[in-house]
Amino acid sequence: MKARTKLHHRVVELAAKLPAPSNEQRVWAFENCLKHIGYRTKKNIISCLSCGHVFKGMQILPTWDCPCCARKLTIEDTRKKKHQQRKIMAFIGVQGEFQVNRYFELNCYQRAGEAPSFSVYEITQQWMTEDGKVTVFGRQRNWTYYHDTFTGGMEIRNWDPRTGKYDILPYKVYPKIKVLPIFKRNGFKRSFYKLTPYEMFFSILRDNRSETLLKANQPDLLNMRVGNQRGRVDRHWDSIKIAIRNGYKVKDAATWLDHLDLLQRFGKDLRNPKYVCSINLALDHRRMIKKREREDRRLALERKKKQIEQEQMEYVRNKGVFFDLVLSAGDITVRVLTSVKEFIEEADRFHHCVYANSYYKKPNSLIFSARVKGRPVETVEVDLGALKVIQSRGVHNRASAYNQQIVNLVNSNIHQIRKRLRKLEQTA
Known part of the structure; x- marks a missing residue:
């Protein structure tokens, strides 16, 4: 936009007096801001992209000193011939009563076997007064997630530090710095x-x-x-x-x-x-982290204990009428789980989800523990709506050798479940 205020006109006046980058500054930028690369072919021929020299090298070394320009090259094994680099550097100086931060875009086009083409292009200037007021004199920044370009002429631009549009982080700052x-x-x-x-x-x-x-x-x-x-x-x-x-x-x-x-x-x-x-x-x-983890586990156990106590009261209220139900046939005994703690033990024993999926909360689900000679072998679920066994699972949800006998035992005693279910419905 056009200069409107006295401050704008003063900035435009002083900006016209700023010198172009000196040869010393350009050399520094080329040496310190750009990556020096050597392209290596399968025949161990290395091309220095920084000076264009081509020489014989070795296959295994990741770096190599160019015999022509003496720069330390980072070696890349590739069939490519071209390379392009873009970096932003800053010159920090004083002009009149202003602190001036000048930003330059460095572009280097390189091709194996040829001298590089290098340019320095000024993109933005920040003019800061002693009271912190900033005026931006530069090119329009087209700033998106995918690209960042500067176009147009050098003129006064809108400055908003909240967006950071013209607040640029340079790759390098020229070491000769002057400040207010x-x-x-x-x-x-x-x-x-x-x-x-x-x-x-x-x-x-x-x-x-x-x-x-x-x-x-x-x-x-x-x-x-x-x-x-x-x-x-x-x-x-x-x-x-x-x-x-x-x-x-x-x-x-x-x-x-x-x-x-x-x-x-x-x-x-x-x-x-x-x-x-x-x-x-x-x-x-690390010690404090371990202490926090121990404290977190203790608090989690306390919360879990309180949660289990609450869930236990709810489980007794909903399924307590079935707690005295024990079914037996020979060595097989099937009884109702009477506490949430028993659900946890059953899940740990058989590695299934009877506790993780909160079967004790399901209104139409009644869970039994089946044992043979006192040894737990399966967990049985009866659907109180259909009044039949819908699953009987052992370790890792697999059926045990006694699966069919257990299912038959429970199904043959459905009338006992029905009797207690009616009692529960009457008291509800």
């Missing part, structure tokens, strides 16, 4: 610690906690603070101050904050350096 004095005062030196230039400058300008973390050399916590873990950093800020005061550097902020959450869960003093400044964080964190 206020950013030096707030702790910035040279590294962006995986943050975009805008995220770094804006956070240390507007957020005193981010400034503190940067000055205290806590980059991993700074990343958490600027990212989507701001609330966790705030929640444990007192512990962070203890760590800083004791010279403790947090190298893995995600694990460390998880560890503090566990310590808090078990009532530990989060202002005590003994807990906050762990010498072996990985080991201490």
